[in-house]
Amino acid sequence: MLAGALVALSAAPHAISPHTIAVAHADPEPSTKELRAKALKLADDLEQLTEQYNGLKVKLAQSQRAAKVATENAERQEKSLQGIREKVGTLAATSYMQGGSDPAVSFVASQDPQAVLDQAATLNYFAKQDSTKVLGLMQAMQAAQRARKAAEARAQQVKQLRTELDSQRKKVTDTYEKVRGKLVDRDPSQLASLPVIGTGKAAQALRYAMGKIGRPYVWGAAGPTSFDCSGLTMWAYKQVGINLPHYTGSQWNAGTRVSRSELQPGDLVFFYADLHHMGIYVGGGKMLHAPHTGDVVKIASMSGRPFAGGVRVA
Incomplete structure (x- = not known):
């Protein structure tokens, strides 16, 4: 094999040169301390992004309310417009029979009444009219058009804000x-110090439960100083207004079933065929749970126990 390699090199003496050989140098991996510092900086950035997210939610709600009001106003003006159209019908019919080019007729019949109103002659005509019916029709049509345009503008704003909202949410997550994945791979214990992402009740319940890390397992206990496995989940969700029974079998039926690949932070996770153990999913294949007598509430890997399923309560 060595002889074959030498023959190949002699046949193409310029194919490889010491000056063209690239030596790959991998960037050194950051230390756990550096990775933690980066994570803490990220936590601050995430807080800023979360507030932007919250601000967009407020603006979105405001735009939705404004769009609803504008649409309702347009509908009211349309009803008013239809009534005035019927009242002015006689005026239009008479003008047609007389063969005249009454601007009022053009105004009533036109598909684009604003274009008719924009004509100087038409405006001059209406300025000289005493007919409250004609003036009322003009005002109602203009008001309906303004209201509709306002509704369309608000709807577009809602759509744009929703896009920004989704973009911010994805960026944060x-x-x-x-x-988080990099830090937890290096040091799983760091997971407890990282923020829980999300604004829903499941994320809030997980935050409450994380605050109980280190508290002792006590059979039949449901907080606030000691817990068993279903007592911890019951207590955490109670803090956000959701009442769960103090029994794993009942909590198994308290929400929507989700697969292991669909789990999100705050979901309940169950183990063993008889569902005798459970915890709260925190992400990265890990859960927060109260293990057994002599142990404390802590974060642990879900591996090593037969996974029965997940339940999304909120």
Whole structure:
């Protein structure tokens, strides 16, 4: 084999040169301390992004309310417009029979009444009229058009804000998951110090439960100083207004079933065929749970126990 390699090199003496050989140098992996510092900086960035997210939610709600009001106003003006159209019908019919080019007729019949109103002659005509019916028709049509345009503008704003909202949500989640994953792979114990992402009740319940890390397992206990496995989940969800029974079998039926790949932070996770143990999913294949007598509430890997399923309560 060595002889064959030498023959190949002699046949192409310029194919490989010491000056063209690239030596790959891998960037040194950050230390756990550096990774933690980066994670803490990220936590601050995530807080800013979360407030932007909350701000967009407020603006979105405001735009939705404004769009609803504008649409209702347009509908009211349309009803008013239809009534005035019927009242002015006689005026239009008479003008047609007389063969005249009454601007009122053009105004009533036109598909684009604003274009008719924009004509100087038409405006001059209406300025000289004493007919409250004609003036009322003009005002109602203009008001309906303004209201409709306002509704369309608000609807467009709602759509744009929703896009921004979704973009911010994805940015927060993706950035967090990337850095959290690196840190947890290096040191699983760091997971407890990282923020829980999300504004829903499941994320809030998980935050409450995380605050109980280190509290002792006591059979039949449901907080606030000691817990068993279903007592911990019951207590955490009670803090956000959701009442769960103090029994794993009942909590198994308290929400929507989700697969292991669909789990999100705050979901309930169950183990063994008889569902005799459970915890709260925190992400990265790990859960927060109250293990057994002599142990404390802590974060642990879900591996090593037969996974029965997940339940999304909120």
